[in-house]
Amino acid sequence: MHQLQSESPQAQPGTAAAKLGRAIVLTSGKGGVGKTTTTANLGTALAIRGARVVLVDADIGLRNLDILLGLESRIKHHLLDVLEERVSLDDALVPGKHGDNLFLLAAAQSREKDEVETAKMQALIASLRERFDYVLIDCPAGIELGFRNAVAGADEAIVVCTPEVSAVRDVDRVVGLLGNRFRPQLVINRLRPQLVKKGKMLSVEDVNAILRLPLLGVIADEPAIVVTTNKGEPLALHKETQTGAAYHAIAARVAGEDVPAPMPPAARTSLIERIGTLLGGKRA
Amino acid sequence: MSGRRIVVTSGKGGVGKTTTTANLGATLAKRGKRVILIDADIGLRNLDLVLGLEKRIVFDLVEVAEGRCQLRQALIKDKRFESLSILPAAQTREKDAITAAQFTAIVELAADQADYVLVDCPAGIETGFRNAVAGASEAIVVTTPEVSAIRDADRVVGKIAQEGKPIRLIVNRLRPEMVRSGDMLSVDDVCEVLSIELLGVVPDDEEIIDTTNRGEPVVLDETNRLRAIYDKIARRLEGEIVPFTNFENQNLFGRLFGALKVG
Amino acid sequence: MPTALRAERGVTLLRGRRDGLEVTLAGRDVADALIELEARLAEQPSFYRGASAVASFGEVLPSPQQLGQLSDLLASAGIELRALSGRAEGLEALARAEGFGVEAPRSADLERRRARREQAEVRLSEAATSLVADFAGARSDIAQRRRRGEASVPRPRVETPEPSRQLHVVEAPPGTLYQAATLRGGQALHHTGNIVVVGDVNPGAELVATGDILVFGRLAGIAHAGARGDESARIYAVDLAATQLRIATFIAAEGDAKRKTRATPEVAVARDGRIAILPLDHLADLNGSGALA
Numbered sequence: 001m002h003q004l005q006s007e008s009p010q011a012q013p014g015t016a017a018a019k020l021g022r023a024i025v026l027t028s029g030k031g032g033v034g035k036t037t038t039t040a041n042l043g044t045a046l047a048i049r050g051a052r053v054v055l056v057d058a059d060i061g062l063r064n065l066d067i068l069l070g071l072e073s074r075i076k077h078h079l080l081d082v083l084e085e086r087v088s089l090d091d092a093l094v095p096g097k098h099g100d101n102l103f104l105l106a107a108a109q110s111r112e113k114d115e116v117e118t119a120k121m122q123a124l125i126a127s128l129r130e131r132f133d134y135v136l137i138d139c140p141a142g143i144e145l146g147f148r149n150a151v152a153g154a155d156e157a158i159v160v161c162t163p164e165v166s167a168v169r170d171v172d173r174v175v176g177l178l179g180n181r182f183r184p185q186l187v188i189n190r191l192r193p194q195l196v197k198k199g200k201m202l203s204v205e206d207v208n209a210i211l212r213l214p215l216l217g218v219i220a221d222e223p224a225i226v227v228t229t230n231k232g233e234p235l236a237l238h239k240e241t242q243t244g245a246a247y248h249a250i251a252a253r254v255a256g257e258d259v260p261a262p263m264p265p266a267a268r269t270s271l272i273e274r275i276g277t278l279l280g281g282k283r284a
Numbered sequence: 285m286s287g288r289r290i291v292v293t294s295g296k297g298g299v300g301k302t303t304t305t306a307n308l309g310a311t312l313a314k315r316g317k318r319v320i321l322i323d324a325d326i327g328l329r330n331l332d333l334v335l336g337l338e339k340r341i342v343f344d345l346v347e348v349a350e351g352r353c354q355l356r357q358a359l360i361k362d363k364r365f366e367s368l369s370i371l372p373a374a375q376t377r378e379k380d381a382i383t384a385a386q387f388t389a390i391v392e393l394a395a396d397q398a399d400y401v402l403v404d405c406p407a408g409i410e411t412g413f414r415n416a417v418a419g420a421s422e423a424i425v426v427t428t429p430e431v432s433a434i435r436d437a438d439r440v441v442g443k444i445a446q447e448g449k450p451i452r453l454i455v456n457r458l459r460p461e462m463v464r465s466g467d468m469l470s471v472d473d474v475c476e477v478l479s480i481e482l483l484g485v486v487p488d489d490e491e492i493i494d495t496t497n498r499g500e501p502v503v504l505d506e507t508n509r510l511r512a513i514y515d516k517i518a519r520r521l522e523g524e525i526v527p528f529t530n531f532e533n534q535n536l537f538g539r540l541f542g543a544l545k546v547g
Numbered sequence: 548m549p550t551a552l553r554a555e556r557g558v559t560l561l562r563g564r565r566d567g568l569e570v571t572l573a574g575r576d577v578a579d580a581l582i583e584l585e586a587r588l589a590e591q592p593s594f595y596r597g598a599s600a601v602a603s604f605g606e607v608l609p610s611p612q613q614l615g616q617l618s619d620l621l622a623s624a625g626i627e628l629r630a631l632s633g634r635a636e637g638l639e640a641l642a643r644a645e646g647f648g649v650e651a652p653r654s655a656d657l658e659r660r661r662a663r664r665e666q667a668e669v670r671l672s673e674a675a676t677s678l679v680a681d682f683a684g685a686r687s688d689i690a691q692r693r694r695r696g697e698a699s700v701p702r703p704r705v706e707t708p709e710p711s712r713q714l715h716v717v718e719a720p721p722g723t724l725y726q727a728a729t730l731r732g733g734q735a736l737h738h739t740g741n742i743v744v745v746g747d748v749n750p751g752a753e754l755v756a757t758g759d760i761l762v763f764g765r766l767a768g769i770a771h772a773g774a775r776g777d778e779s780a781r782i783y784a785v786d787l788a789a790t791q792l793r794i795a796t797f798i799a800a801e802g803d804a805k806r807k808t809r810a811t812p813e814v815a816v817a818r819d820g821r822i823a824i825l826p827l828d829h830l831a832d833l834n835g836s837g838a839l840a
Contacts, residue, residue, distance in 0.1 A: 029328055030297060030298060030328070030407075031296060031297005031298040031299075031407035031408070032296060032297045032298010032299055032407075033297075033298060036432070061409050061439060062295055062296065062408065062409060062435075062436045062439060063435075064296075064432040064435065064436070067431050067432055067435070068432070109439070112409070112410075113408075113409075113410055114410070140408055141296075141297035141298075141407035141408055142297070142328065142379075142406060142407055142408045142410065142412065143327050143328060143378070143379075144378075144379055144408065144410040144411060144412060145410060145411075146408065146410060164493060164496065164497060165333055165496070165497045166302070166330040166333055166334065166496065169328075169330070169333065169732050169750060169751050170328045170330070170732075172731045172732040172733075172749050172750075172751065173327065173328060173375075173731060173732045173733040173751060175731050176730075176731025176732060176733055176734045176752075177733070195490065195493070195494070200490070200491075200493065200494040201493055201494065201497075202497065210749055210750070210767075212729070212747075223459075223462065223467070226430060226462070226467070226468065227462075227467045227468075229430065229431070229432070230430060230431050230467070230468070230469070327733055328733075338750075338790055339790055339791055339800035339801070340800065341791070342798065375732065375733050375751045375753075376733050376734065376735040376751075376752075376753050
C-alpha cells in the first residue's frame with residue numbers, strides 16, 4: 001500500500017495562500033462508458049501523487065461513485081443535505097479508505113435531480129475549490145438537468161468515450177453542448193487492441209477523427225476492472241498494473257506534466273499466453 | 285386489439301437497452317409479429333444507428349408530436365424483416381421537446397397498428413425516462429451483473445412498480461466464467477436483489493460491438509448463439525414457459541454456487 | 548435486395564419524349580413506382596395537363612388493377628395513358644383488353660446505350676435509388692406543404708434588425724451565414740440564404756438553407772439546400788460524406804461502401820428528379836440554371 005502524503009503546508013485548506021483548486025467535470029452523454037470509474041481512478045491517482053482531492057457524485061438518485069471507492073457503508077450525509085444546509089460540508093465529506101487526502105461527497109440515493117438548484121451547486125463547487133487542489137465532478141449520463149448542474153460549477157471538462165459508434169456520437173453531442181467555455185480533453189476507455197487489429201472495433205484514430213480533441217489517455221479493457229469495481233478498489237491503487245499505470249499517466253498529464261503521447265496499449269501478450277503458444281495451446 | 289406497449293429501461297446507461305430493444309424487436313418480427321420500435325432518447329438517438337437505418341430518417345418523433353408529419357411518414361420500415369418499423373428520435377432537440385401526454389398518444393397510436401411497441405428508454409431517471417415510461421403499460425428492465433447497474437435497476441424498478449405496471453428482468457452481458465470464479469454476481473444474486481420475474485439471460489458476446497457499429501442486429505447472424513437466446517426471450521414474452529439452460533457449477537469451493545442460469 | 552426490385556440504373560420514372568411522356572416501370576416494383584409517380588405529379592400538378600403517355604414495363608407484367616391505378620393516377624394529372632410497351636408475355640393482350648394501344652418496345656440495345664450514357668454522368672448508389680421510393684411519401688407531404696405556402700422545413704431563423712423608430716420595418720435581405728467552427732452532433736443551422744461552414748459538420752448535425760451550402764471541411768451530417776423549393780441550389784464540400792443530402796424536395800443517401808480513396812471536393816446538384824454528385828472540377832460545365840450543358 002502507498003503511504004499517502006499531504007501536500008506542502010501552503011496548500012492546506014483555509015490558508016490565505018492556498019491556490020484555488022481546479023474543478024473538472026467528467027462527462028460523456030452515453031452511459032456506461034466509464035465516467036465513474038475514471039473519476040474514481042483519476043482521483044485516486046492524483047491523491048497518491050500528493051494532491052488534495054475531492055470527488056463529487058452528481059448522479060442524484062443513481063449514485064455509484066461510493067461503490068467504486070468501497071465507501072457505500074460509510075455514507076451518512078449527501079450532496080443535497082449540504083445544499084439544503086442540513087449539515088456542514090465537513091460532516092458530509094467522507095474520507096477515502098487509503099490515505100488522508102482523498103474525500104468523497106456522495107449523491108443522494110432517494111432524491112431527484114431536479115431538486116438541485118444550479119446556483120447552489122455552483123456555490124458548493126466554488127467553496128470546494130478553496131479547500132482542495134482538485135474537485136472532480138462525476139456527471140450523470142444524458143444531457144438533461146443532471147448533466148447541466150454537474151457542468152455548471154466546473155471550469156474544465158474531461159470527456160470519456162468508448163470505441164463504439166453510438167458512444168462517439170453521444171460524446172460529440174456533449175462536446176457541442178459544453179460550448180466555448182470548455183476545451184474538453186478526451187479519455188478513450190475499454191479499448192480492445194485485439195479487436196481493433198481484426199477490424200472489429202474502432203481505433204483511437206477513428207474515434208478522434210470525429211471528436212478531434214486532445215487525447216488525455218487510453219485505457220484498455222480488462223476483466224480486472226469489473227472485479228475491482230465490484231470490490232470497491234480502484235486499480236489506480238496498483239500502479240504496477242497496466243490500467244493503474246494508464247490512470248497515473250493521465251493524472252500526470254492533468255497535473256501538467258509532459259508525459260509522452262498516449263499510445264493505445266499494444267496487443268501485448270501476457271506471459272501465460274506466450275507460454276501457451278509455445279506449448280501449442282490456444283491464444284486467448 | 286391494441287398491441288402491447290413495453291418500455292425497455294435500466295437506469296444505468298450502457299447496459300444494453302438499445303441493443304436489447306433492437307434484437308428483441310427483430311426477433312419478434314421474425315416470428316411474424318408486427319413490431320414498432322420507438323426511440324425515446326431525444327438528443328442522443330442511437331436506435332437508428334444500431335439498426336443501420338440512420339440514412340433513411342426523414343421525420344422523427346418530435347415532428348410527429350408537433351403535428352408536422354404523420355406517424356406513418358416518420359416510421360422507417362426495416363426491409364430485412366416482414367414487419368419491423370422504427371420511429372426515430374430527434375437529434376437536434378432536447379428531451380423537453382415533448383410532453384408525457386404527447387408521447388403516450390404516439391405510443392398508443394403505434395399500438396393500434398402493431399402487436400408490439402417497444403420503447404427504447406434513455407438512461408437515467410429524469411424527464412426522458414419519465415416520458416418513456418408514461419407511454420408504456422409494461423416494462424423490461426435490463427441490467428448487467430454488476431453492483432452499480434443493479435443498484436440503478438433497483439431504483440428504476442421501485443419507480444415503475446409504483447405505477448403498477450408489470451416488470452420483467454433481462455440480465456445482460458453475463459460472463460459465466462467470471463461468475464464461477466466469484467468475480468461476477470450470478471443471476472440468482474441479481475434476481476434476489478431485484479425480485480422481479482426473469483425474462484432472459486444474455487451472455488456477453490464480442491460480436492455485439494462490431495455488429496452494432498455496422499448497424500446489423502446480431503440476431504440476423506445465424507451462427508451467433510444470441511439468436512436462439514433472444515428467440516427464447518421472445519417466446520417467454522409471449523407467455524410460453526421456456527426453461528433456462530442450467531450449467532451446473534462443477535467448481536465446488538465447498539459450497540454450491542447454484543445452477544448457473546444462462547439463456 | 549431482390550433483383551426484380553432494383554430500378555434500372557439511370558432511367559427516370561417520368562420522362563419527356565418528342566411524342567409525349569414515357570412512364571418507365573421496367574425493373575421497378577409497380578406499387579412503389581406508383582407511389583413515387585404520385586409524388587412527382589403532385590409537385591407540379593398542372594404541368595403535364597393535356598399530354599399523353601406511354602407506359603413501358605420491360606419484363607414486368609402488371610395486373611389489370613395496377614394498370615387501372617396507373618391510368619387513373621395519370622388521368623388525375625390530366626395525362627392520357629395511350630399505350631403500353633414491354634416484352635412480357637401477355638402484355639399485348641392485356642393492353643387490348645383494357646383499351647390501350649401497344650407500342651413496340653425500343654430495342655434493348657438503344658435502352659442500354661441510353662442507360663449507360665446517363666449512368667456515366669451521375670453516381671447513384673442502389674441504396675439511394677431505393678430511397679427515392681421510400682421518400683416519395685415524405686416528399687409528397689413536403690410538396691403539399693409547399694403548395695400551401697408553408698416552409699418544407701422548420702421555419703428558418705430570419706435575422707431582422709431592431710425595428711426603427713419609423714413606421715416601417717426593414718427586413719434584412721437573405722445573406723450568407725458564415726460559421727467558422729465545426730458543427731457537432733445535435734447542432735443545427737437553419738438560415739434564409741446560403742450557409743458556409745469552415746470546419747466539419749459531424750454526423751448528427753444539420754444544415755438547412757434556402758440557398759446553397761458550402762462546407763470547407765468534412766460534411767458528414769445532413770445538409771438541405773434549396774429548402775424552400777429552389778431546385779437549382781447546390782451543396783459543396785471538400786469531403787462530401789453526408790448521412791443525407793437534400794435539395795428542394797429531393798433526398799438522397801450514399802451507399803454503404805466505405806470510401807477508400809482520398810476525398811476530393813465535390814458538389815451535389817439536383818437534376819432529372821434526383822441528386823447527382825459531381826467532382827468540383829466539373830463546375831465549369833454547370834450553366835446558370837444548374838443543369839449540365
